[in-house]
Amino acid sequence: MDGLPEFRVLTPRSVAAAVAAGARPGSRFVAGGTDLMANLRHGIGEPGTLIDLRDIPELHGIAAGPLGLSLGAAVRLAELAEHPAVAGPYPALAAAALAVGGPAHREAGTIGGNLCLDTRCLFYNRSAWWREANGYCMKHRGDICHVAPTGKRCHAAFSGDLAAPLLAHGAEVEIAGPHGLRRQPLGDLYAEDGAAHLLLAPGEFLLRVLVPPDPWPAAYAKARARGAIDFPLAGVAVALRLEGTGVTGLRVALTGTNSRPFLLAGTDALLGAPVDAGWRERLGKLVQKQVSPMRTTLLAAQYRRRVAAALAERLAGHLADAATP
């Protein structure tokens, strides 16, 4: 890896101080640094100032109450996975946190950093000299996309694990910035563009994630090239509610396949029926229609499409089996 560029680090102690620091031109927020520092070493971005968010008390803590879970954006993934308010009632979220990288990444990496992870691509997460030798690419410094040379946008994949279970649970995010605080559904944070996938205005950062109470039974699984440490080639969260044997609620969220994590549309068509082989096949087809993996990883796009569908079918089957006496 290349050396780091020069930058200064600010450590604000309050939300207001972080917002003020974020107004500096060329500044960038950082938390655990497990994604950002690797990118800076690859010459992707040269922020003059890094604003470390981890000393702000409002970004810490996990609280459970009648309104659900409140998760500070600077909560570390190891902390999230082990917390009793998460591990018991929200096992899909704990599983996704435990599926991120290796133990060292989870000790340092945070919820906010995971949700605001840069998108990834075989032609982008490379050393500066490798990218220069290949004429860079549209996402940074270049003007063509090596994955879809005739296309007009970057197809780099969003590969954070946490977003999928949080979407399946209907989570919202609280955002701080120069215009105050705002709250919105997590899904509205993302756009389907690998070079501009985060819909945050300049100077805005995540403060908290809010997860509704009484979660439906849910599960998360991911396919990855290396079982020990790896980003999802496809990550799937399924939340399923049954009454008797009939499905009365279904949310399926996907990550790793598109430039944004997203909730599967059209799941209402699967309500009212039992989770049998035909039902699972219909779910798989819905997934295959809506994911759009491109040649951004070592594994073929078609494999990622099919494995996403298989994971969704399998998770739904397991949840239904677990709910049936």
Ligand SMILES: Cc1cc2nc3c(=O)[nH]c(=O)nc-3n(C[C@H](O)[C@H](O)[C@H](O)COP(=O)(O)OP(=O)(O)OC[C@H]3O[C@@H](n4cnc5c(N)ncnc54)[C@H](O)[C@@H]3O)c2cc1C
């Ligand atoms: C070898 C390796 C394997 C990995 N495997 C996985 C994996 O399997 N799954 C996975 O999901 N990730 C993986 N990661 C990526 C990373 O470790 C995690 O996603 C981690 O949670 C990122 O959090 P962080 O606090 O370190 O983010 P940082 O690196 O600090 O920040 C990441 C991005 O988020 C922004 N940011 C940070 N906090 C906020 C905030 N509160 N508001 C707004 N923007 C913010 C930063 O500006 C930056 O752009 C891996 C990384 C490595 C190096």
Ligand code: SF4
């Ligand atoms: S999808 Fe294309 S533009 Fe985006 S990072 Fe990969 S090669 Fe670059």
